[in-house]
Amino acid sequence: xxxxxxTSGLALGSVYALVALSMVFxxxxxxxxxxxxxxMAMITTFFAYTLMATxxxxxxxxxxxALALGAxxxxxxxxxxxxxPSDNFFAVxxxxxxxxxxxxxxxxxxxxxxxxxxxxxxxxxxxxxxxxAIAPIDFWIFGAMVLLxxxxxxxLSFTTSGTAFRxxxxxxxxxxxxxxxxxxxxxxxxxxxxVVGAIxxxxxxxxxxIHVDMMGHILLxxxxxxxxxxxxxxxxxxxxxxxxxxxxxxxGAYVSTKYLDSFAFFIIIVILLIRPHGIMGRKEASRV
Amino acid sequence: xxxxxxxxVLVSAGVQDFIGEVTKMxxxxxxxxxxxxxxxxxxxxxxxGIAAETRGITKDQITIGAYMAYSGPGGGGLSYSTAAGAxxxxxxxxxxxxxxxxxxxxxxxxxxxxxxKTIAAVKKLVEKDSIFxxxxxxxxxxxxxxxxYLDEQNIVSIGxxxxxxxxxxxxxxxxxxxxxxxxxxxxxxxxxxxxxxxKRIAMIYQAGVGxxxxxxxxxxxxxxxxxxxxAAEFTPGQEDFSAIISKxxxxxxDLVLTAALPVPVSxxxxxxxxxxxxxxxxxxxxxxxxxxxFIRLAGSAGEGTGxxxxxxxxxxxxxxxxxxxxxxxxxxxxxxxxxxSMHGYVSAKIFCxxxxxxxxxxxxxxLIAALESMNGTDVGFAAPLGxxxxxxxxxxxxxxxxxxxxxxxxxxxxxxxxxxxPWLKK
Numbered sequence: 001x002x003x004x005x006x007t008s009g010l011a012l013g014s015v016y017a018l019v020a021l022s023m024v025f026x027x028x029x030x031x032x033x034x035x036x037x038x039x040m041a042m043i044t045t046f047f048a049y050t051l052m053a054t055x056x057x058x059x060x061x062x063x064x065x066a067l068a069l070g071a072x073x074x075x076x077x078x079x080x081x082x083x084x085p086s087d088n089f090f091a092v093x094x095x096x097x098x099x100x101x102x103x104x105x106x107x108x109x110x111x112x113x114x115x116x117x118x119x120x121x122x123x124x125x126x127x128x129x130x131x132x133a134i135a136p137i138d139f140w141i142f143g144a145m146v147l148l149x150x151x152x153x154x155x156l157s158f159t160t161s162g163t164a165f166r167x168x169x170x171x172x173x174x175x176x177x178x179x180x181x182x183x184x185x186x187x188x189x190x191x192x193x194x195v196v197g198a199i200x201x202x203x204x205x206x207x208x209x210i211h212v213d214m215m216g217h218i219l220l221x222x223x224x225x226x227x228x229x230x231x232x233x234x235x236x237x238x239x240x241x242x243x244x245x246x247x248x249x250x251x252g253a254y255v256s257t258k259y260l261d262s263f264a265f266f267i268i269i270v271i272l273l274i275r276p277h278g279i280m281g282r283k284e285a286s287r288v
Numbered sequence: 289x290x291x292x293x294x295x296x297v298l299v300s301a302g303v304q305d306f307i308g309e310v311t312k313m314x315x316x317x318x319x320x321x322x323x324x325x326x327x328x329x330x331x332x333x334x335x336x337g338i339a340a341e342t343r344g345i346t347k348d349q350i351t352i353g354a355y356m357a358y359s360g361p362g363g364g365g366l367s368y369s370t371a372a373g374a375x376x377x378x379x380x381x382x383x384x385x386x387x388x389x390x391x392x393x394x395x396x397x398x399x400x401x402x403x404x405k406t407i408a409a410v411k412k413l414v415e416k417d418s419i420f421x422x423x424x425x426x427x428x429x430x431x432x433x434x435x436x437y438l439d440e441q442n443i444v445s446i447g448x449x450x451x452x453x454x455x456x457x458x459x460x461x462x463x464x465x466x467x468x469x470x471x472x473x474x475x476x477x478x479x480x481x482x483x484x485x486x487k488r489i490a491m492i493y494q495a496g497v498g499x500x501x502x503x504x505x506x507x508x509x510x511x512x513x514x515x516x517x518x519a520a521e522f523t524p525g526q527e528d529f530s531a532i533i534s535k536x537x538x539x540x541x542d543l544v545l546t547a548a549l550p551v552p553v554s555x556x557x558x559x560x561x562x563x564x565x566x567x568x569x570x571x572x573x574x575x576x577x578x579x580x581x582f583i584r585l586a587g588s589a590g591e592g593t594g595x596x597x598x599x600x601x602x603x604x605x606x607x608x609x610x611x612x613x614x615x616x617x618x619x620x621x622x623x624x625x626x627x628x629s630m631h632g633y634v635s636a637k638i639f640c641x642x643x644x645x646x647x648x649x650x651x652x653x654x655l656i657a658a659l660e661s662m663n664g665t666d667v668g669f670a671a672p673l674g675x676x677x678x679x680x681x682x683x684x685x686x687x688x689x690x691x692x693x694x695x696x697x698x699x700x701x702x703x704x705x706x707x708x709x710p711w712l713k714k
Contacts, residue, residue: 126564133564207558217526249534252531
């Protein structure tokens with residue numbers, strides 16, 4: 001039982017981690033907390049589903065096109081948000097919430113409020129690993145997350161654009177003074193956030209079915225993961241997501257399944273009381 | 289002095305006259321206002337009673353309504369199917385001239401499977417749309433939320449889905465349940481599987497409405513000297529069942545009963561397959577999953593899942609069912625005939641039959657009396673109805689089905705439903 005709980009907890013935590021990562025990625029450069037992240041992922045997942053189910057597009061082509069749509073949607077949201085003065089924090093939050101509801105309603109109008117089985121690339125039949133029945137799909141979800149994080153690490157560390165991103169997230173003004181086109185960096189962040197969210201949606205859809213409400217709970221848990229790990233820490237978002245998935249699963253099984261989410265949030269409260277900036281977050285200071 | 293005294297007297301007299309006049313006026317006005325008030329009370333008391341009794345009935349139209357979970361975690365597909373079936377029947381009735389010359393207008397409101405929204409939706413239907421009755425509404429927790437309001441407004445409700453025990457206990461004069469309550473079905477399944485040889489029964493149930501089925505199963509097992517080996521509760525909208533399945537797998541059940549809608553049951557059986565949980569007697573749920581939606585969502589993981597059937601097969605060659613398919617094809621060509629579309633259709637049929645019997649000047653009391661008189665009536669889709677002066681349970685016989693090669697297949701004959709609910713008498 002323990003092995004199964006760990007693998008399914010890590011798989012679920014990987015999804016939380018990916019959505020949390022996309023939120024933190026956007027936050028670090030633009031200081032916008034995107035509450036529409038889940039719905040962006042849902043729409044791109046539905047797009048992939050429509051390509052496969054209605055137009056019989058092969059899986060990988062639909063996957064790539066969905067990622068392209070994810071990037072485009074991210075850039076579109078960035079353009080919308082730029083219309084609001086950046087110092088009006090609450091107006092920006094309200095806008096992202098508004099985008100959430102608009103996307104949710106539009107998706108409902110287009111695809112209805114019915115659940116659909118999403119074709120999975122990986123088998124759901126279990127294989128025996130050290131005596132425990134483990135489903136390959138859980139391994140692949142975790143593996144996809146690891147690959148994605150590695151790709152992001154390489155991007156941030158070894159590319160000019162990645163360096164520009166890091167500079168902008170550290171000090172926006174200094175980045176401008178150094179000649180970095182920060183608007184382009186913002187758009188790039190939103191695009192990457194959209195792509196990462198789309199990957200999360202497509203990975204999780206075969207497990208939970210695709211429907212317009214599919215990302216609601218995941219968004220909540222991902223936001224909690226980002227806060228738990230440290231809202232200004234990319235590795236923290238991953239650690240937070242994995243921790244939440246794992247601990248929630250273990251507590252749910254060994255204590256009670258009734259209060260699965262409650263236990264997870266209780267742990268978050270305890271950790272934040274000890275480390276208010278999250279597990280890997282750092283206190284930000286500015287020169288006065 | 290005299291002048292002053294006189295003036296005082298005169299002024300005093302004048303003031304007194306004025307006060308007197310004002311008092312008379314006030315009395316007059318008070319009397320007038322009081323009369324108007326009494327009239328308003330009388331009209332409101334009797335007028336609303338009279339209006340409420342025939343609200344929704346005009347000389348050429350009968351207005352009825354229903355709340356549906358087109359959106360939200362309730363599984364919109366089931367509501368759309370129910371609506372398709374009901375609309376098909378009402379459309380035919382209207383084409384044939386209506387009931388006693390009145391066409392039927394059926395208004396549905398989307399409550400998103402949220403009880404707080406259901407209350408608002410039903411109030412809108414009753415107070416703004418002035419409906420005469422509620423026919424084929426969808427949702428167990430949502431139905432529970434509006435029962436007090438329906439009692440208060442004396443609204444007749446026919447065919448709520450899925451029916452829970454509290455639509456029948458205490459006896460609710462206004463609510464006519466067609467399908468058997470989930471708890472009754474679970475009591476039946478616990479009994480059935482124990483006779484088949486199951487000994488280690490576990491249960492997964494939705495919070496709230498799953499409590500009554502849990503109580504029914506627990507009671508029956510206790511009567512037989514057993515108990516559940518494990519029971520796990522989940523919240524509506526929950527999508528991850530990995531922890532629950534892991535826990536149940538460790539308990540090694542030979543049967544897992546579930547009390548939930550098709551979407552979560554499909555997620556449960558898929559997770560069970562992922563983790564290699566294969567109980568000897570499989571999984572079984574109450575009749576809500578006897579619908580193509582479950583098979584579509586569960587895929588091959590749903591093979592062997594069992595459920596209760598209370599209507600005839602949607603593919604039956606019986607005349608009534610064949611007519612249902614033809615009408616559904618005409619008015620909802622994309623709808624695959626199944627349990628919920630048949631339920632909507634039968635609910636509409638029972639309402640219309642009741643209204644015909646109620647006569648050309650229908651009232652709610654006449655409708656209730658007409659439905660009660662349908663005791664033993666065969667409407668062609670199931671065993672004869674069981675409505676009477678002290679029963680609101682329409683279906684009286686059921687049989688067990690399993691998924692075999694992607695289709696629901698009956699594996700038993702029709703068996704009578706338990707009439708008593710002994711676990712409620714403890």
